Amino acid sequence: xxxFIQALDPSKLVIAGTALSFITSGFSxxxxxxxIFLFGIYVQEASEAVQSMRAFTFLxxxxxxxxxxxxxxxxxxxxxxFLSILLLLLKIPTxxxxxxxxxxxxxQFSGLGFRGNDLSGATVWSMPGGFTSGGRDGYQNVDSxxxxxxxxxxxxxxxxxxxxxAPSNPGAYQxx
Numbered sequence: 001x002x003x004f005i006q007a008l009d010p011s012k013l014v015i016a017g018t019a020l021s022f023i024t025s026g027f028s029x030x031x032x033x034x035x036i037f038l039f040g041i042y043v044q045e046a047s048e049a050v051q052s053m054r055a056f057t058f059l060x061x062x063x064x065x066x067x068x069x070x071x072x073x074x075x076x077x078x079x080x081x082f083l084s085i086l087l088l089l090l091k092i093p094t095x096x097x098x099x100x101x102x103x104x105x106x107x108q109f110s111g112l113g114f115r116g117n118d119l120s121g122a123t124v125w126s127m128p129g130g131f132t133s134g135g136r137d138g139y140q141n142v143d144s145x146x147x148x149x150x151x152x153x154x155x156x157x158x159x160x161x162x163x164x165x166a167p168s169n170p171g172a173y174q175x176x
Contacts, residue, residue: 008097014040020087
């Protein structure tokens with residue numbers, strides 16, 4: 001089975017899906033198929049678009065569910081219904097071919113953007129205030145012990161003598 005999927009050409013499958021969705025788009029058929037397959041053409045040709053390929057694969061797999069709902073809830077001409085069923089059946093190997101191509105380009109489907117089950121991963125940012133290990137910008141870590149206050153090297157200056165009493169309400173307006 002894996003050899004069969006690896007032998008599939010994703011570009012030919014997405015072109016066939018685009019052609020079928022273009023033919024059915026003029027009739028009572030799901031309107032989302034043509035934009036999805038046009039996006040698939042772009043993704044298949046762009047070698048650096050790994051995240052776009054992941055999005056296309058999820059969209060294509062999810063659209064199969066919506067195709068089934070569409071077929072049960074809407075009436076179609078028998079020929080358009082036949083083409084819609086062919087398109088639905090074509091989505092299955094296309095999805096598997098794009099999963100294989102995605103993995104060959106170095107992508108992973110595990111989790112929601114995390115590397116496997118590693119949620120800690122590489123730190124891109126740190127909390128302000130030194131809530132991460134190592135402290136930052138002069139902040140003390142939350143888990144590090146509190147240092148005792150350091151003694152002053154210069155004795156404190158004696159308090160200044162009290163200033164002379166200022167007149168009450170200087171510069172105040174007087175009423176006439």
